[in-house]
Amino acid sequence: MQLFPSIPLADWKDSKETLHRFAQIVGKVRLAAGVRRNHWWNVPYHLTGRGITTRPMGLVDGNPVFTVDFDFVDHRLVAQSIEGGSAAFSLLGHSVASFYDRTFEALDAIGVKVTIDHPHPFDIPGDGHPFSSDTAHATYDPVWVNRYWQVLSQVNLLLEKFSSGFSGKISPVHHFWHTFDIAVTRFSDRVVEQSPETDPVTREAYSREVISAGFWFGDDAFPEPAFYSYVAPAPEGLADQPLRPPSAQWLEQRGSPLAVLRYDDVRTADNPMGNVLDFYETVYQAGARLAGWDVERLTCPGGIxxxxx
Known part of the structure; x- marks a missing residue:
C-alpha cells in the first residue's frame, strides 16, 4: 500500500458528500445512544482494521450493547448487538434517504430502538434537507471510498505518534462526522470564558485551551486535502511564528490563524511522515509557549x- 496515495477532492467529491451524510446518520445514532463525555469525546468514530466504528453503546438507555461499523473493504454497514444479533447491508447503490431507512431497519433487526433528535445534516452549508428525503446524494465509488479509508488509517497512526510526546490531557484520535476530518487535541487546564450566545457545540468543544492537530479531505472553502493545526483561543502573535516545513503556511479561518500543510506537498517529499510530525510540533511549540503552557513538564518523549x- 502506497504511503499517502493521491486523493484529489475533485475525483471523489460526489462520493465524499454522500459518505459524509451516511456518516452523520450513524454518528447521530451514536450521539443518541452513547454516554456524553467532555468535549464531545463520545461522538466521533474510531478506526478499525476494515473501516470505522461507533464503538459499543447502548445499555444505559435501555438498549442492548451494540455497535455500528462501516466496512470499507467489503463496503457494508454492519450493526451488531452483544446478544449475538447482526444485520448488514451493502453501501453501494444507496441514496442518503434509502441508507437512512436501511440503517434503522438494521437497528430494529438487532433489537435496538433509537430516535435521533434532528434527522438533518449538521453544519453542511446549504443543506437542510431531512435525511429521509435526500435522494440527490447517491454516489458511492468503492475505489475512492477505500482510498479515503487507506489515507485515514495512515493519518490515524501518524497522529498516534504525535500524541505520544504529550503527557497532559489529550483526546483519542477521532474521526469527526461533523467536519469529516481526523484530529487529536491537547488540552491545558485553563478555563476559556465564553459568551452564552456561543452555540453549545462550540462551548463544550472549546471550554478549555486547546491545541489541535489533524487532517481533512477538502471542502468547498479549501478544495484539497491538507494537514492542519490550530490553537484556541489563538494567542497574540501566533500567525507570525515560523512553520516547518517551508511549504506550510498560516491562513485565516473564521477569524483565527490556521496552520496548513498541503497533502500533495507532503506526499512528494523525501520524508513525508517526518515533515508532517515536524509541522505539528512547530505549531504546538509556538502555540504552547505563547499561551504560557508548561511545555517542559508536559513533554513525554517516546510516550514514556x-x-x-
Missing part, C-alpha cells in the same frame, strides 16, 4: 513518563 525507563 517513567523516569527510569
Amino acid at each position: 513518563t517513567d523516569p527510569y525507563a
Whole structure:
C-alpha cells in the first residue's frame, strides 16, 4: 500500500458528500445512544482494521450493547448487538434517504430502538434537507471510498505518534462526522470564558485551551486535502511564528490563524511522515509557549513518563 496515495477532492467529491451524510446518520445514532463525555469525546468514530466504528453503546438507555461499523473493504454497514444479533447491508447503490431507512431497519433487526433528535445534516452549508428525503446524494465509488479509508488509517497512526510526546490531557484520535476530518487535541487546564450566545457545540468543544492537530479531505472553502493545526483561543502573535516545513503556511479561518500543510506537498517529499510530525510540533511549540503552557513538564518523549525507563 502506497504511503499517502493521491486523493484529489475533485475525483471523489460526489462520493465524499454522500459518505459524509451516511456518516452523520450513524454518528447521530451514536450521539443518541452513547454516554456524553467532555468535549464531545463520545461522538466521533474510531478506526478499525476494515473501516470505522461507533464503538459499543447502548445499555444505559435501555438498549442492548451494540455497535455500528462501516466496512470499507467489503463496503457494508454492519450493526451488531452483544446478544449475538447482526444485520448488514451493502453501501453501494444507496441514496442518503434509502441508507437512512436501511440503517434503522438494521437497528430494529438487532433489537435496538433509537430516535435521533434532528434527522438533518449538521453544519453542511446549504443543506437542510431531512435525511429521509435526500435522494440527490447517491454516489458511492468503492475505489475512492477505500482510498479515503487507506489515507485515514495512515493519518490515524501518524497522529498516534504525535500524541505520544504529550503527557497532559489529550483526546483519542477521532474521526469527526461533523467536519469529516481526523484530529487529536491537547488540552491545558485553563478555563476559556465564553459568551452564552456561543452555540453549545462550540462551548463544550472549546471550554478549555486547546491545541489541535489533524487532517481533512477538502471542502468547498479549501478544495484539497491538507494537514492542519490550530490553537484556541489563538494567542497574540501566533500567525507570525515560523512553520516547518517551508511549504506550510498560516491562513485565516473564521477569524483565527490556521496552520496548513498541503497533502500533495507532503506526499512528494523525501520524508513525508517526518515533515508532517515536524509541522505539528512547530505549531504546538509556538502555540504552547505563547499561551504560557508548561511545555517542559508536559513533554513525554517516546510516550514514556517513567523516569527510569
